[in-house]
Amino acid sequence: MSFCAWDGDVLVLNVLGTPSAKRDVIGKPKGAQLKISVTATPEDGKATDHMVRFLAREFGVTIKDIQVVFGQYHINKQLRIRMPKRLPPVVEAELAASASR
Numbered sequence: 462m463s464f465c466a467w468d469g470d471v472l473v474l475n476v477l478g479t480p481s482a483k484r485d486v487i488g489k490p491k492g493a494q495l496k497i498s499v500t501a502t503p504e505d506g507k508a509t510d511h512m513v514r515f516l517a518r519e520f521g522v523t524i525k526d527i528q529v530v531f532g533q534y535h536i537n538k539q540l541r542i543r544m545p546k547r548l549p550p551v552v553e554a555e556l557a558a559s560a561s562r
Contacts, residue, residue, distance in 0.1 A: 462492075462493040463493065463555055463558075463559050464476075464490050464492075464493055464494050464495040464555065465495065465552055465555055465556060465559075466556075466559065467556070468541070470543065470544045471541050471542065471543050471544075472520075472541070472542040472545050472548075472552070473530075473539065473540075473541055474495060474539070474540045474541075474542060474552070475493055475494045475495065475537075475538070475539050476494055476495055476496075476497050476512075476532070476537075476538040476539070476540060477491050477494040477495065477496045477497070477536060477537060477538075478497055478498075478499065478508065478509065478512060478532070478536045478537075478538055479496060479497070479498040479499070479536070480498075480499055480501060480502060480503035480508035480536075481500070481501075481502050481503065481508075482498035482499055482500055483498075483500070484498070484500060485498065485499050485500055485511075485515045486498050487519060487549050487551060487552075488551075489551065490551065490555065494537070495551065495552070497512060497515075497516070499511045499512045499515060505534075506533045506534050509529060509532070509533050509534070509538065512538075513527045513529065513540075516540070516542070519547070519549055520542050520545040520546065520547055520548070520549075521545060521546030521547040522542060522543065522544065522545055522546060526542060526543040526544065526545075527540055527541070527542050527543075528540065528541040528543075
């Protein structure tokens with residue numbers, strides 16, 4: 462099972478979030494989730510908001526182009542990213558592998 466898939470022009474991304482990290486970084490897949498670490502603390506959804514801002518830059522979209530489907534206050538999240546302009550290498554590799562299956 463993959464941590465990402467296309468739904469039309471929307472990228473669906475299953476995330477395992479790690480708050481209070483040393484730096485913002487897109488990590489490696491962990492099962493059916495992609496590990497993403499952010500420096501923000503996990504209080505009142507601030508870490509998720511920070512993650513959305515970080516991912517907007519990484520995917521070349523605006524903050525409004527990213528929807529948190531579930532997990533605003535939890536480490537397990539699903540995000541929908543509308544028409545990403547860039548794909549981080551780990552996501553690009555996973556989508557290519559999924560397409561060839």
